[in-house]
Amino acid sequence: MKYLILIYSNPESRQLWSQLSAEQRRGGLEAYTTLNEALAATGELIVTEALADPTTARRVRVEAGQATATDGPFAEVKELVAGFYLVECDSIDRAVEIAARIPEAAMGLVEVRPVMALSGFEV
Amino acid sequence: MSSHVEFERQLLRELAPQVLGALVRHHGSFDACEDALQEALVAATTQWPTQGVPTNPKAWLITVASRRFIDRYRSDAARADRERALAILASADPGAVSPVDDTLTLFLMCCHPSLTPPSQVALTLRAVGGLTTAEIARGLLVPEATVAQRISRAKQRIKASGTRFRLPDTADRAARIRSVMEVLYLIFTEGSTASSGPTVNRVELSTEAIRLARQLHVHLPDDGEIAGLLALMLLTEARSPARNTPSGDLVPLSEQDRTRWDAAAITEGTALITHALQTAPIGPYQLQAAIAAVHDEAGRPEDTDWSQILVLYDLLTRLAPGPMVTLNRIVALGMAHGPAAGLEELRAARAEPAIAEHYRFDAVHGYLLDLAGDHAAAKECYAQAARRTFSLPEQRYLQSRARVDS
Numbered sequence: 001m002k003y004l005i006l007i008y009s010n011p012e013s014r015q016l017w018s019q020l021s022a023e024q025r026r027g028g029l030e031a032y033t034t035l036n037e038a039l040a041a042t043g044e045l046i047v048t049e050a051l052a053d054p055t056t057a058r059r060v061r062v063e064a065g066q067a068t069a070t071d072g073p074f075a076e077v078k079e080l081v082a083g084f085y086l087v088e089c090d091s092i093d094r095a096v097e098i099a100a101r102i103p104e105a106a107m108g109l110v111e112v113r114p115v116m117a118l119s120g121f122e123v
Numbered sequence: 124m125s126s127h128v129e130f131e132r133q134l135l136r137e138l139a140p141q142v143l144g145a146l147v148r149h150h151g152s153f154d155a156c157e158d159a160l161q162e163a164l165v166a167a168t169t170q171w172p173t174q175g176v177p178t179n180p181k182a183w184l185i186t187v188a189s190r191r192f193i194d195r196y197r198s199d200a201a202r203a204d205r206e207r208a209l210a211i212l213a214s215a216d217p218g219a220v221s222p223v224d225d226t227l228t229l230f231l232m233c234c235h236p237s238l239t240p241p242s243q244v245a246l247t248l249r250a251v252g253g254l255t256t257a258e259i260a261r262g263l264l265v266p267e268a269t270v271a272q273r274i275s276r277a278k279q280r281i282k283a284s285g286t287r288f289r290l291p292d293t294a295d296r297a298a299r300i301r302s303v304m305e306v307l308y309l310i311f312t313e314g315s316t317a318s319s320g321p322t323v324n325r326v327e328l329s330t331e332a333i334r335l336a337r338q339l340h341v342h343l344p345d346d347g348e349i350a351g352l353l354a355l356m357l358l359t360e361a362r363s364p365a366r367n368t369p370s371g372d373l374v375p376l377s378e379q380d381r382t383r384w385d386a387a388a389i390t391e392g393t394a395l396i397t398h399a400l401q402t403a404p405i406g407p408y409q410l411q412a413a414i415a416a417v418h419d420e421a422g423r424p425e426d427t428d429w430s431q432i433l434v435l436y437d438l439l440t441r442l443a444p445g446p447m448v449t450l451n452r453i454v455a456l457g458m459a460h461g462p463a464a465g466l467e468e469l470r471a472a473r474a475e476p477a478i479a480e481h482y483r484f485d486a487v488h489g490y491l492l493d494l495a496g497d498h499a500a501a502k503e504c505y506a507q508a509a510r511r512t513f514s515l516p517e518q519r520y521l522q523s524r525a526r527v528d529s
Contacts, residue, residue: 043242043273046265088241116515
């Protein structure tokens with residue numbers, strides 16, 4: 001099954017990150033590199049991306065066939081999606097195990113969401 | 124796609140595992156031979172349409188691939204480990220094994236225990252199934268890069284494990300063949316998608332799994348579980364024309380238009396499972412195939428022999444217990460002895476967390492409540508099941524059951 005692992009950021013986590021020493025920051029990034037390599041080796045990784053700052057985001061609205069894009073109302077939102085992993089693995093337990101290796105998990109900012117499949121049992 | 128291009132494609136896919144088997148047996152290195160084969164296949168797809176299919180296409184592929192292999196070996200050897208490569212070449216023992224064993228050995232190598240299931244699936248589809256990386260990716264609904272990575276890592280891992288290209292000892296063989304069956308069934312279920320979208324260019328993995336299971340059965344005709352697996356696939360696939368509405372919604376077994384079932388597949392599957400049950404030790408795949416056969420032989424839903432299905436589920440509970448088996452057995456019990464009996468058993472089964480937490484629990488509960496006439500409570504169960512399933516078509520179906528006026 002596929003699982004989407006969402007990594008959030010909030011004001012505290014952003015502040016914490018900005019206060020880290022260069023070495024601590026390198027350690028955090030290394031944890032990601034190690035995790036990515038391990039997931040590629042097992043064939044479980046489908047894609048992982050980090051998202052740009054929310055101030056660069058656009059909210060899209062279509063009205064009468066016209067699309068308008070505005071700056072998102074994200075500034076007021078406390079928790080924002082900062083990145084994600086899409087993995088394919090045997091069970092949600094395994095997905096949780098993967099999620100626990102993401103540095104943000106130490107702050108409780110990682111969430112595992114099962115992905116809906118197109119295949120199904122005959123009912 | 125014109126018919127001769129399609130013919131060549133089928134021919135190449137038939138020959139790919141045979142050629143790979145011959146190459147690995149002769150040259151020894153699975154990963155380098157697989158690369159060489161891919162190059163030979165590319166050469167064939169570019170040359171055959173203009174120059175015509177060679178008289179002996181298999182020999183042509185072996186020659187071209189061997190040439191590529193040796194070219195690469197020379198440049199590699201010039202760079203580094205000439206001695207090691209020479210040792211591998213010397214240890215290869217051409218001619219000692221029949222081509223039949225080659226395909227079986229390939230199956231076992233692709234499902235090597237050091238590989239994860241997704242890698243086993245990808246490598247089997249490529250090396251035995253002869254599918255391209257792009258075709259596998261479309262079938263599995265993952266990006267091509269993911270499949271390419273799974274295949275290359277799997278090849279590295281096989282190389283690192285030092286596995287020789289030969290059939291494992293008899294003691295080891297049974298367990299290895301079981302994992303091949305698991306991989307083939309995984310490919311089959313991956314392919315049983317209810318998506319009715321455009322299927323152009325999409326390889327039907329269920330068809331592919333049947334083709335591979337057929338090959339395995341040809342190599343080991345006396346293995347009852349392999350026959351059972353093939354029968355199970357045929358008997359399940361036979362219902363696929365009636366399983367979905369044109370808009371992609373699931374049609375439950377009891378409401379399917381049975382005239383649309385594939386009669387030839389049912390006949391073949393039933394013959395296979397009947398023979399296996401009479402001649403081989405019983406196993407889980409055979410039991411599941413037997414259950415599918417009982418469903419398939421009923422001309423109308425009300426003709427279904429639920430008592431027989433219940434007996435088969437009783438056996439399956441003993442041989443291969445699990446939440447799905449328990450829940451399906453309870454449905455059979457409800458159909459054979461009435462919903463009250465089913466509901467009572469379901470209440471007892473609930474004590475087991477693996478069953479109470481299984482998303483199918485609520486669906487089965489709703490089904491039995493419906494049968495018992497308690498439609499209001501049934502709808503609540505269906506709504507709960509719809510929230511807990513991980514399948515989109517199932518969710519749509521369960522939501523419709525939760526809404527239905529009755």
